[in-house]
Amino acid sequence: MKHSVKSLTAFVIVAFATFSVQAQKKSIKTDESQLVWKGYKVTGSHEGTIAIKSGSLTFEADKLVGGEFVVDMTTIGATDLEGDYKGQLDGHLKSDDFFGVEAHPTATLVFTKVKASGKNAYEVKGDLTIKGKTNPVDFKISIYGSKATAALKVDRTKYDVRYGSTSFFDDLKDKAIYDEFDLVADLQF
Template structure:
């Protein structure tokens, strides 16, 4: 009987040790490019313009259903203006794609890589990441919320940090009503 208790104890200890040191594998969830949407909004003294831009590739990384990482590549040639039509729409889209702004011929993609993710609530996180536009990289902080297979994030980006200076009062004087504010907004509604 004494030998049986020792055997059972040994089996329990081995099982306990095995489960105690088992690691939970991180799960990479690819972004659904068809159902996800990124909108942008830029501001000028006389108003604003808005539109969309496409994700070329992206994923979120989870560990035990908690967000721990992620990364995105944006197709800069997909910039679309949604608040104008016809000739004005075409002109603004062309200008945004030109070297005055994002220079898509030389810089066809932009990227965002999560470096640190901190939980701030049940479904919310603060992300610190590196954003690269026109081959210039800056650290950015933003909030992201996750609900089931959906995520939402809002980012405010200072375009001048990426050498996008056209119409910026930080670099040019006497622009008056032609001035364009340095910050623009991105809102990502993601599905994965």
């Protein structure tokens, strides 16, 4: 009897320890979350939004350990323009010159490594796929309750987005568009 009580106690402790460190995936509330982009050119900048199609953050014991997102590239649009100018830029961004959304309607981000860097702060390494091309990215994310914010810089030329890039074209002068653009995510889960 004594031996079986010890065995049962050991089993309960192991089962509880295993249960308590299991990962918990929390879905992103896409209708309450926002992904903002900002691109820069010699003569200024443009900014806009892209809809998050789906996503989740994975936690173990309230610590971020992973995440994955799908972005609906067909929704990319400028928020700093109106009328015909907005329509022209939105159409150009969706064209093959930029993101080719007809052939590549989604982009993905999958966390590959997460490291705590302070209270509620993490350094993340991930794989970002745009236009069917996957490259590693590094960024920081902060978690507060059921909210998260992240910001990253993306080198568009690594994803075959070459339009207006001085890395590929000479004599662009004031028509040049910088290779890096910013993404800022405000997430609710």
